[in-house]
Amino acid sequence: MWSKRDETLANWEQLRSNPDEWYDNRTRKTNPKAPDFVRKDDRAVALWIDGRDVPTWVEELLHDLDSRQASRRQQRDSEGGNERGGRGERRGGPRDGRQAAEAANWEALRSNPEEWYDNRSRKTSDRQPDFVRRDDRNSALWLDSRGAPEWVGELLAELDERQAARREQRQAERAAGGGDERSQEGGGRRGAEELANWEALRANPGEWYDNRNRKTSDRQPDFVRRDDRRCALWLDSRGAPAWVGDLLAELDAAAQARRQQRQAERGAAPATPELEAKRAAEAANWESLRANPEAWFDNRNNKQTPKSPDFRKKDDRTQALWITSYGAPDWINELLAELDARQASRAY
Known part of the structure; x- marks a missing residue:
């Protein structure tokens, strides 16, 4: 009788015989549960490397697939350096146009970095771009692109230095009390509301969710009010008060005390x-x-x-x-x- 295991092994044989008929998703997976190989003409047919019914020769197959991909990359690179290469390398071809557009975007980023969003520290997936133009979201750049210029490392160092200088300036202005109106108690409406929320957190921390250790993105708030999710606080906000460090120490100490109490109660219970x-x-x-x-x-x-x-x-x-x-x-x-x-x- 034909079993599920026989079907899986037959699919592995088909992958070994005709790998071009399958999508190789090993390096594209954003979820460990996603399949490693999917049949192109039938997305319902999928294979997992860590599945139960994996043949003994799967390591040899993966090595062959990796070797084939490496040879294809080398061939594309060699064609890219040959002016008389394939159709995509002719002057005015689509590939040549994309390369020129990417080179122009890198130059635009170097000339006017303020016109671009720097998403390097905000990315939640490797597929997301590292830089996106503010006035045109379709213009994006990836650091691991083949078209990245040789001077990209120097550019990143300059951007990091500029960001560090801005952070130091904001911290100095906040410490002096005169650089950011939102951080002052008598500042604008949003600044006053944020300061009131910080005071509410300090007065009644039990009324807030502490998400510092649960965040999956830097954009998510560190504290959220339990009865109103719209009330949120970020530790890296310009309006964070000077005593926020002391508050965090108190919250951590209280959380540690609660954990110890629960552990003691759990140990005492049969x-x-x-x-x-x-x-x-x-x-x-x-x-x-x-x-x-x-x-x-x-x-x-x-x-x-x-x-x-x-x-x-x-x-x-x-x-x-x-x-x-x-x-x-x-x-x-x-x-x-x-x-x-x-x-x-x-x-x-």
Whole structure:
């Protein structure tokens, strides 16, 4: 009898025989649950590398696909340097026009960076552009583009220095009390409302959601009022008061005290066999993550929602871990530092 496993293995055979009939989404996935390969003429036919019914020769297949892609890139690069290359390289061709337009945009960014949005620190996906023209959202630039100029590194350094100088200037003006009317108590209406919200947060922090550790984007607010989601506060706002650092320290201390109290109450209460088994399973998963991080998806930087797990086992999607879990081990910060260092080394 033809089973689901037989169908999956047959699809793998078709991929090996005719890879051009499949979309290779391995480097384009924005969600770990998305398939790695999808049939072009039937999107319902998909394959996962970490699936259960994966053939033993899948590593050889992936190596062949990577080699084929590398050779295609080299061929395109060589054609791009040949004036008598393909049709797209002829003078006035569409590819030549796109390259000229991109080069003009890079020059425009270098000449007038204020006319562009700098989205490098706001991107939530690698597919999103790094720079977008303010008056024309269709004009966008990506740092990993082949058409990026050789001087792009120098340009980024200049932009970073300019941003740092502006931040220092705003901080100095705010400290002096005369640079930003919105940050003064007697300033404009929005400044007064924001200051009132900061005062309300300090007076009654229990009436606000603390989203600092749950944010998935820098644009999301750090604090939101529970009974009115329109009342929101950002720590990097110009109107943040000078005592915000002391407030954050108080909030962190109160949160730590609540966690310790809950842990003490949980430790004093008799644990059921089901709860003990759940704790043991979570502890085993944390040990598995520390011993074999390659066997887990690290979703910390691409969580769909704040409630999504931070780590998920590749061969068993039901096994998941949350950094904010009460069962997180004491050495979790050391583990996260090691994982971050490993990712940084791979990036270079």
